[in-house]
Amino acid sequence: MAETESKRILVVDDASLVRRYYRDALERAGFEVDEALNGVEALEKLLTEPADLLIVDVNMPQMDGFTFLRSLRRQAPSIASIPALVISTEAGPHDRRAARSAGANFYLVKPVAQDALVQHVAIMCGLPA
């Protein structure tokens, strides 16, 4: 588990229970998890301490997930290059394409099972699934 312990995941979602659900799964798998309530808070946190991976909800108030991602991709390279797993309620190809063009690396549709989340995160971090 030493490999996962060094990986830092930032979960960006306005719903506390969703963040808790992801945190619960990821911490049990040995990841370090931080949370942000919205895209602006996420950017502020990343500017202070970069993460290895972002989990981003599309449907957030104030700054929706796509706007956040586009803003992220405009930042300095150390932050702009952080891979992002986007989670959405929408399953259509149009939505997936929109996510990709906003800068998402991976796209999952809710409801996401905890072990599926951990698997995807592990893969994206380059770890054995």
Add this chain to the structure above:
Amino acid sequence: MSEVEPVSEEELRAICEFLYRRTGMLFGEAKRYYVQRRISDRMNILGIAPFLTYFAYLRSDADGEIEKFVNAFTVNETYFYREDHQLRCLSSHLLNERVRAKRPGEALRIWSVPCATGEEPYSIAIWLLENWPEVDVQDIEIIGSDIDTQCTAAAGEGEYGARALMRLSPQLVEKYFVPAGKDRWRVVPELRQSVQFNSANITKASETRQHGIFDVIFCRNVLIYFDDASRRVAAENLFEALAPGGFICLGHTESMSRISPLFDVRRFPDAIVYQRPPAGGKGGRSDG
């Protein structure tokens, strides 16, 4: 005296999230311990036992509980060189950026609002005199404003007790203050005259407009006390009072993320500050 059981991590998160939504204050991991302490204090003082009961009490804002809770973090007694990391950021980065945007002979304008009894604007002045290389060649206007005219009157007098000066070295006290009675010091006349004090209510555009356009605004630990509507309009008024590319510094637990989308975030080695987007070009490139 009974000890209140420490709240669980989950309860702590719930209360921090509530406070963030209500005030814009962000409590990171490092600060959570102080929130824990504060909860225990308040529960002891009020004689409220289960956390959930206190949480409901806090959420209802009974008897102004939110303000009472938050007061512990804003340290109501002000003192010189408080949050000096922001002053370092000012002299190391912010002013140098702003100087490039000024026309020859144009003064840099710095606003401290609310200024309370003047410690902050005088601190800014002293800090710049001591630490900013350009201070001799660049005109600087420092304005201190507050809604409380008794405060601004006292600020104009510039008299302080020992506690307010506790973070200043004896050399600085010697240089910028003269004794004014037992354990009291007064800011030297030259410095008093170089800071202007007046009144302003930042929720009223008609009042903020009177003070002109600024390069840097310090607005620390006041937005957290406003309700959502007042906070939004105050942020708009402060935005309007900033020159394009100008900066605003909030209190160290405050985040603009809950307050207004108008500003870009800028990360400097010493502080996170917020910036009105520069005219024409793209603002908000991070330096971190």
Add this chain to the structure above:
Amino acid sequence: MPLVRKPSPQTPAAAAPPALSEGTSEQRWSAVRAAADRPDGLALLADALSRESDPRVREAIFTGLARLASPESAAVVVHYLRSDDANLRTGAVDALRAMPQACWPHLPVLLADSDADVRLLSCELARGLPDEEANRMLCDLLDRETERNVCAAVIEVLAEIGRPEALPSLARCGSRFFGDPFIAFSLKVATERIAAPARDRRE
């Protein structure tokens, strides 16, 4: 009602209606901010909102409507909860959240709206109501709600403000969505939190 009439030279600028749909976005932003303080502010803002597409100007319009905090200004904003534009919807929610007293009379209708998105957004607005009333309204909604995402939104709010009387509705919700891992997780967290006051240990 056209707002774009330029003031005639004799009219003092202060008395003329600001040109809310003219000029650069910065000019419109200033005009909109000035409109909120006028006696005809509500009508000006309502009209401007129906035409404005710039997010910053929209935000300022919503701020103006929130400051008015009247049943009428709330009614104007409520309309945008139904917008196809996600940013308008969230702008509306934020504005309603900033005028709680004006918004609350609308909640029973909003929580029963035929549009699931409206119901979902309105759960957030119930958060600021006095606890007993909020619990009652949200449990009523939960008991009839068929949309998973709306239930998740209700549980999210009840996790913060839920009282013991909400427990039966939460339990019933669990059986309706049996097999949904996130709903099961949320219900567990919410239920544990609400039932917690039984724990009152002192050293």
